[in-house]
Amino acid sequence: MTEINNTIEKSPVKLSREDFVSDQMVKWCPGCGDHAVLAAVSKVFPEIGYKKENFVFVSGIGCSSRFPYYVNTYGFHGIHGRATAIASGVKIANPKLSVWIVTGDGDSMAIGGNHFIHIIRRNIDVNLLLLNNRIYGLTKGQYSPTSPLGAVTKTSPYGTIEHPFNPGELVLGAQGTFYARAIDVNPKLMTEIMFEAARHDGTSVVEVLQNCVIFNDGAYDELTDRATREDRLITLQAGERMIFGKDRNKGLRLNGTSIEVVTIGENGITEEDILIHDPSQHDSGIHLMLAKMTGPDFPVALGVIRAAKCPTYDDLMEEQITEIRAKSKIHCMDDLLNSGDTWTI
Amino acid sequence: MTEINNTIEKSPVKLSREDFVSDQMVKWCPGCGDHAVLAAVSKVFPEIGYKKENFVFVSGIGCSSRFPYYVNTYGFHGIHGRATAIASGVKIANPKLSVWIVTGDGDSMAIGGNHFIHIIRRNIDVNLLLLNNRIYGLTKGQYSPTSPLGAVTKTSPYGTIEHPFNPGELVLGAQGTFYARAIDVNPKLMTEIMFEAARHDGTSVVEVLQNCVIFNDGAYDELTDRATREDRLITLQAGERMIFGKDRNKGLRLNGTSIEVVTIGENGITEEDILIHDPSQHDSGIHLMLAKMTGPDFPVALGVIRAAKCPTYDDLMEEQITEIRAKSKIHCMDDLLNSGDTWTI
Amino acid sequence: MAEIENKVVEMDEVVIRFSGDSGDGMQLTGTLFSDTAAHTGNDLATFPDFPAEIRAPHNTVAGVSGFQVHFGSAKIHTSGDLCDVLIAMNPASLKANLRFAKKGSTIITDVDSFEEKAMEKAGYAANPLEDGSLSDYIVVKAPIRMLTREAVKELGLDAKSADKSKNMFTLGMLLFMFSKEMTYTHKFLEVKFKKNPTVVEANKRVLAAGFNYAETVEAIKSTVSKVPAAKMPKGKYRSITGNTATAWGLMAASEKSGRQLFLGSYPITPATEILMELSKHRNLGVKTFQAEDEIAGVTSAIGACFAGSLGITTTSGPGFSLKSEALGLAVITELPLVVVNVQRSGPSTGMPTKSEQGDLLQALYGRNGEAPMLIIAASSPVDCFYAAFETARFALEHMTPAILLTDGYIGFGSELFQIPKMDDLPAIVPPIAAPNSDYKPYRRDENTLARQWAIPGTEGLRHRIGGLEKTDVFGQVSTDAQNHEKMTYLRNEKVMRIAERLPEQEIFGEPEGDLLVVSWGGTRGFVRSAVEKLQKEGKKVGHAHFRYIMPLPKNTRQVLSAYKKVVVAELNAGQFVKYLRINFPEITFKEFNKVQGQPFTVIELTDKFNQLLQED
Amino acid sequence: MAEIENKVVEMDEVVIRFSGDSGDGMQLTGTLFSDTAAHTGNDLATFPDFPAEIRAPHNTVAGVSGFQVHFGSAKIHTSGDLCDVLIAMNPASLKANLRFAKKGSTIITDVDSFEEKAMEKAGYAANPLEDGSLSDYIVVKAPIRMLTREAVKELGLDAKSADKSKNMFTLGMLLFMFSKEMTYTHKFLEVKFKKNPTVVEANKRVLAAGFNYAETVEAIKSTVSKVPAAKMPKGKYRSITGNTATAWGLMAASEKSGRQLFLGSYPITPATEILMELSKHRNLGVKTFQAEDEIAGVTSAIGACFAGSLGITTTSGPGFSLKSEALGLAVITELPLVVVNVQRSGPSTGMPTKSEQGDLLQALYGRNGEAPMLIIAASSPVDCFYAAFETARFALEHMTPAILLTDGYIGFGSELFQIPKMDDLPAIVPPIAAPNSDYKPYRRDENTLARQWAIPGTEGLRHRIGGLEKTDVFGQVSTDAQNHEKMTYLRNEKVMRIAERLPEQEIFGEPEGDLLVVSWGGTRGFVRSAVEKLQKEGKKVGHAHFRYIMPLPKNTRQVLSAYKKVVVAELNAGQFVKYLRINFPEITFKEFNKVQGQPFTVIELTDKFNQLLQED
C-alpha cells in the first residue's frame, strides 16, 4: 500500500489498533459479520495514518449503524437513512476530516436511498461501508431492497415480489467514482479495500457481503464455502488479468457486448485473451458488467471494481470560496451591510 | 402501432382528443415545452383505447406537475417528490387502471429520488413522463440534479459544483425495464414513445427533453437547431440499424468495450457493421452505453432505448393473492377470529 | 395430584416474571404458562420485555429477555407491577430483574448457571445466592441444568441439545406451584415438534422432571397455590396481543365496509408486528406494501385511498414524524387514510424498545397549517381491535384521515379476547359516489360534512384533487381569501361533528366526588386498578379514561366539572393536560407525569392520588 | 418644477399599488419609486404580490403581478391596507386589484391596453373604463403604449422593444404626482444598461414623457402632492427585504461567533430567497449546500453543527414538516442548529404564495416525544435581521436547536434598514471544549445547562453522540428509567432558562387599561397601526407583541394580567392563544383569527377591538 496524500493531517506518531478500541461493550450477536468489519477498521486506521482525532464515523440506524460506539473516534449515530446526508454536512463543513459512513442495506438503500445516490453523484470525499446482509437486522428480519426475489422473511411469508437492487449497479448508475466489494470472511481483502477507499478522492462505496447469523444466516454460503468459493468468486486486482478458479484456469473476456467466462487452455484460449482489470477507466461500462456478475454462470467479483478520478464536491467548494474571496471587495459583514444602494439621513 | 393487450378495460367507442381536454385554463408560460407533452397525451390516449375513466394521472409539485389539471381523467396532484409513491398505491390497489405519472427533474430525482428508484426496481406497471428541463421551474430557476456542472442559476451564482445525473443511467442502475427519451419539439416521436410505454408491462420511464423558456431557455438548442440536430441526434428504432446524420451515413458500432461513431463508406465500413437496436435485450449493458451518449463526440439517443420483459410487482401481487386464497382455509374474518388456539367459557 | 390439592392456598391474582438469556426461551415458557392459565379459566395479561439488542453477548445484562404474566380470578387490567414469582435463569437476569420482585416473593434460579464467569459478566462481585443479599426473598436454588441433562440422558441427547429444554423444567416447576396440569403443554409439544418425536419426548420428560422436582422443594411445597377460574362472560376466547388486535380490527373494518385493505408501511419497532401480521393475510385479499421509507408508506396509502381502498399506514414516533407532510395532504384531499402510531419513548430514536405517550401533541398539531384529524387512542391490547375498527369506520364514513394511537406496552402486551361475531359489529357505509351522478369533489353531506368518494374507474366521475387549496363544492384550484377561510373551518367542523356519533364519556365511580383521575390511551389498566383500590378503601375517587381524543366526547366538560379536583395522569411530560387546558380553560387540572419509558405502577398512582386527596 | 411646487398638497402617508401583466415590469417600477422615496427621506414599506404561476397566459387575471408601497413622513409599520393610487397596466390587473383601491383613489390605466380581447380575457363583459362602474374613483386613462412608442420613435426602436419601457412612462407620471425628481431613476438606468446607451436613452425619454404627460392631465395636476421627509434616527440606511435580512442576520451571527456558516436547504417558496442570498456570499466563506430534499437539508446542517459550524436550514411549511424527525435528533444531541421557517398558507401545499401564521403549534409540538426547542418569531422585514441574529446567538450559546419563524409577508416585504455596526452587536461565545480537557459530552454549565461543544479534529475530545437516549454527564447509551426522566426535564429546563437572558415583554401603551391586544410574529405592523389609531382616539388599548415564543419572557403573566380584557390576534385559527391558555390557565383570552392567506387590515382590527371594548 503506497502512502495516502491529501489535506488531512497525519499523525506524528505511529498509531496502533488499540488507539481505536472503544470502551463500550460490543453488542452484536456472536458470529455476526459486523465484528469482522470492526476488526478490519481498527487494523487499517493506523496504516492510513491520520491523526486519530481526524477520523469521524457517521452512521444511521441498524445493527451495522451501532458501529460508531465501538470505535474510538469522533462519532455520530444518526437517524435511519440519513448517515450519508449528515456526513455530507460534516465533510463539507470541514474537509480536513476523514469521514467514514457505516450503513446497512436498509439504511442506505431503503429509507436512505435518496441521500445515497446524491452523495455519490456529488462525489463528496467520504468513505462508505455498506454492510449488506440482505435483511433488516435490528428490526428482526424483514426483507430489504437487496433481499432476493422470493425471499421468505417476517414481512414476506409467501416470498417477496420485489426485484432487488444490485448495490454496485446503483452506485454506477448514480455516477459513482469508487465501488468495491468485500466479504466479511476475508479480512485481508477488506483492509486492503478500506485503504484504497481512504486513498480515493471522492465517495468510496465499499459493499461488504455480511452474514447475519440470526435472520439471514447463510446468505453468502456459496461464496464462503471452502469447497465452492474459488469457483464462485473472482478477486479483481488493478493491472492484473481477471483469472479465477480453484485451478486458476478460468478467466473473463468480452464477447460482443457481453462478458463471458472462459477456460484457459480450452478452445485455444490463452492468458492473453483474458481481460486486464482497470478500475481507473473513466467509462464505467465494463465496471458495470463486473459488478453485475452473479452465479451460477458467473463468479461474483470482489475487490476494487471502480476507482476513477473526478473532482470532488468538497474540493470544488473550497476552490470556489478561495477564488471568489480573492475577487470580491467585500471582506466582512460591515462591508456587506454598507455595500450597494445606501443613503444617510 | 399494434394493439395493446392487458387487463385494463378498453373503450367500446372510439375516443377522440376532445374526450381528454379539461375545462381548466392551461397556465404554463407561452412557449413552454410542457404544452407539447400535453398535446401528445391527448393525441395518444384515444389510440391506446382504454375507457376514459380508467386513466389516472398522478403528479408531484412543479410546473410539469400541474399536468393533471389540464387533462380530463382522474387526477391526483400530490406533494413534491411523492408522485411515484402515490401512484404505486393507486396501481397496486387497482391494477386495472392505467396509471400515468407526470414529474419534473427536481420532483423525480431531487426530493423524489428514492421513490423513483424504488418504483423502477419493483417494476410496478405505471408510465412515468419525466419532463426534464434541467432546472426548477416553479420555484423560479434553481439548479436541479440534471443541471450541468458549472450551470449558473439562482442558487449557483458562481456555477454549480455538482455532477448531474443522467436519468437513463439512473433508471438502468435501478434495474429499469423501460427507458425512452423524447424531445418536446418532436411530437410524433413523443406519441409513438407514449404508446410503447403504455404497451410495456412494468415501469416505463419516458424522459422528455423539455425547454423551459423562462429559466433555462435553450438548454437543448444543439438538439433542436435545424442546422445541427440531425448530426447531434440519433433516433433508435427496434430492429433497425443505428444510423444517423444529415446524410444518413453515420452509425454506431462497438469497439472493444466501448461504443464508437463511424462513417459508412469510410475506412471500409459498410452498413453491415452498424449495430442493430434491440430494446428487448435482457442485458442492459448496451442500453446503458446508448443512454449515456452525449455531445460533442456522440449523438444523443432518442426513442425507446430499453423495453425488456420482466414480471411486474402488481401482477405478482395479484398472483400471490389468488394462489394463497385458493390454498387457505380462512375465507373471512369470522374464520380468522376463530382460528388457532381458542377456548370456550 | 390429590396430595397437592390438599395444601393449596387460594389466591386472587399472581404475577410471574420469567427472565433469562436471550436464548433461554423465556418468551415461550411465559406464553405456555399463560395459555395454560387461560385455558383453565383465569383472566390474564402479559408483557414481554425484550432486550434492546438482538442477541447481546451471552450472560450479560444487555442480553436478558423477560416475560411477565398477571393472572387471576377477577378481571385483570394489566400485566402487573411487581411479581410474586421471579424466574432468573442466569445471574444477569437476576441482576436485571430483582427490582421487579416484591419483597417476600419467590425467586427461582438455576443454581448451575451461577458460575464465576457468568456472575462476573453480570456485574456481581460476590455470589448473590450466598452473600445474604436476597434475605428478603424466598430463593429456590434449583440445579436446573443438571437435572435437565439428567432427564434426557436416556434419549441420547448431548448436553447442548439437552440444555435447549431447560425452560421446560422451569415451566414444570411453575405448573406444580400453581396447581396446573401439564396437558396443555403436552399438546403444544406434540404439534410443534410433530416431525421429531424424540424432541417431544425429551421436552415432556424435562417438564415432568421440573414438576416432580418442585414437589421435593420445601419452599415450594409450602406455598403451592391455586388461582380459581375468573367469572368471565360466557363465550369463546383467545389470547391476543395489541398489535395483532390492531391488524385484525383494521381487517374487520375492511370486510365490513367492502373496501380492500391496503397497507403501506415501513418496519419500525414497536409497530412492525402489525405489518408482519397483515402480510400473512393475502388469503383475505390484504395488500401489504413494504415501502422504501415511511413517506412512501403513507403516500402509497393515500394513493390507495384515492383508488378506493381503505388505505392504512402503521408506524412509531420517528416514522410518524416523517409522515407529517403527507398527513396534511390527506387532510386537504379529505381521504379516509388511517394512520396507526404505536408510540415509543422519544425524542428522536430515544429508547425504541420502551413505551411512552409522547406523541399526542404531535398527533394533534404536528402538521403545517391548520390540519385537523380524527384521533382515537386504544386503551388495552384487546381494545386495539375495537379502536382500530372504529378509527377506520369513522374515517371511511366521514371522509377524514384519522390517527389511532397505541403504544409499545399495549402493542406487545396480550390479553384474553372474547371473540366477537362479525355480524355484531356495526356496518360501515362510506359515501361512495354513484356512476354518472352529478359529482362535485367538495360537495358535502349536510350532517356529517363528508364529501363523496369518487373512485377511479367509475364512469362519469372523472375529477382531480390535490394538495392545493380548492374551492368549496367545485374543487377548483383557488387562492380566494374567503374560500380558504371557509374550507379551513369546514375541514375542522367535519371532524368535530364526529362527536355526535361518539358515546358519552363515562366516569368509573360515583357521578361526583373528591378526585377525578383522567387518563387516556394505554395506561387505562394501571389507572383503573389504582382507582379501584382507592374506591375499595372508601375514597371518593373516580376515573375518566379517554379513548376519543379529537373530537372529545360531547359531555367532556360536564365530566371534568363533576369532581372537586381533577388530575391528569400520563406517560409524558404533560400533553393531554395541555390539550384539556386549551379546551376547558375554566377547569383547574393537576398533573401526574412519568417519563421513564415504563408503565405506571399501581403503587405510585395510589400514592399520588392519596396525596392529592389530602392536599388543599 | 417651480410651478408644480406651488400646487402641492402635503400628505402624511400614501399607498401606491402597481399592477400589470407578469411581463410589464411592475416589480421594478415599484422598487424604483420606493427607492426614490427612500432617498428623499420618506420612511416606507413595500410588498410584492406575485402571481402563483410563473407566466400565466398574457392578459389573464392569473398572470397579474403587483407591488405595493406605503411611504410617509412618520414611522411606517406596514405596506398598507388599501391604496391611494392604483396603477393598472391592463384590464386583468384592474380586475384583480380594484378591491385594494380606496374609494376616491386615483386609478391610472393604460387605456391602450383596454382592447376587446384583453377585456374578455380579464373577464369583463363591458369596458370598465366606460360603463360607469368606476365612478367612485378618479380614473386616469393614459394612452401609455402609444405615447411610449412615440417617445422612442426617433431612436429607431420597434414597437416590441419600445413597449418594454412602458413602465418608465408610468413611473414618470408617479414621480410627477408625488413631486419627486427623476435623478435616482436616471442613475439606475445608467448603471443597469451601461453597455447599451440607446436603451438608457430610450428609457430616459419615456420617463420624461410620462412626467410631462402627467402635468397635462387635469385629474393629476389638481392632486399633485408631497410627502415630506420622515423624522428618522440619523444614520446610514438601505432598503432590505425580510428574506435578505434573515440571511444577513445569520451571517452576522456567524462572523460574531467565529463559526463558519453552513446552510443545508432545499428551495421552497417563500423561503428560497434566503438560500439564494446566502449562496452569493462565498466571499465571506459561506457554504451553501442545495440538498436533494428538506431532510438532507436539515441533516447535513446537523452534521455541520457536529463538525463545529453554525448549521442552518431554511424552509417553509411542507418542508418544515419533513424536517420533524431530524429536529428531534438535534434536540437530543443538543446541537446549535438554526431552522428558519418562512411560513405560508397551509395545510399541505395550500396556497404557496400566500402568507399565514399556521405553523406555530407545529414549531412547538410537531416532533415525536418531548422535544423542546427555542422559538423566536420575527416581527418585520428589518426585524428578521435581529431575530435571526438572536436565534443563532442563543442557539450557539445555549447549545440548543432553535426555530426562527417568519412568514411570506415579511419575507418578501421590504423596509428601510438603519445599517448597524458589527461592533455594536453583542458578542457570541459558544461553549467550545478546550483540546485535551476532561470532556464529558453531557456535562452542563451550571447556569445555562448548556453542554460543551467538542469539535471533531480537536485533540483529546473524541466522543460519540446520537439519537438514542444517553446518560447524564457521560453520554453512554442508556434505557435507564430515572436517567431518561432526568434528561427529558434537563432538555426542557435548558431552553426555559434562556428566559433569564430575554428582555422583559413590553406593552405599547399605558401599563394598564381596557383591552390588551396580543400578537406575535409578522403581524406587528398592522396591529401596532390599529392600536395607535385607537389610542389616538383616547381608547385604553395596549399592545403586547411577542417575539420570544419559547421560552416566553419572564414577565409575561404580569403583562397579560395588566388589562381588563386580552385579545389574541393572529393569522391562523387560533394557535398562540392555545399556547397562552396552556401557560396561563387563569387568564381569559379572546381571539381574533383570520385564515385567508392575507395580512390583517388596520380597519378590520380596529373594528374588532372597538367591538371588544364595547362588549361586556
Ligand SMILES: Cc1ncc(C[n+]2csc(CCOP(=O)(O)OP(=O)(O)O)c2C)c(N)n1
Ligand atoms: C425513521 C425510522 N424508520 C424505521 C426505523 C426502524 N429501523 C431501524 S434499523 C432498520 C433497518 C435496519 O436494516 P439495515 O439498514 O439493513 O441494518 P442491519 O440491522 O441489517 O445492519 C429499521 C427499519 C427507525 N429506527 N427509524
Ligand SMILES: Cc1ncc(C[n+]2csc(CCOP(=O)(O)OP(=O)(O)O)c2C)c(N)n1
Ligand atoms: C416539500 C416541498 N419542498 C419544496 C417545494 C418547492 N418546490 C415546488 S416545485 C419544486 C421544484 C420543481 O422542479 P421540477 O420538479 O424540475 O419541476 P418544473 O417546475 O421544472 O417542471 C420545488 C423545489 C415544495 N412544494 N414542497
Ligand code: SF4
Ligand atoms: S441480528 Fe444479524 S446483523 Fe444484527 S447483530 Fe445479530 S447477526 Fe448481526
Ligand code: SF4
Ligand atoms: S417556468 Fe419554465 S417550465 Fe415552468 S411553465 Fe414557464 S417555461 Fe414552463
Ligand SMILES: [Mg+2]
Ligand atoms: Mg441489513
Ligand SMILES: [Mg+2]
Ligand atoms: Mg424541472
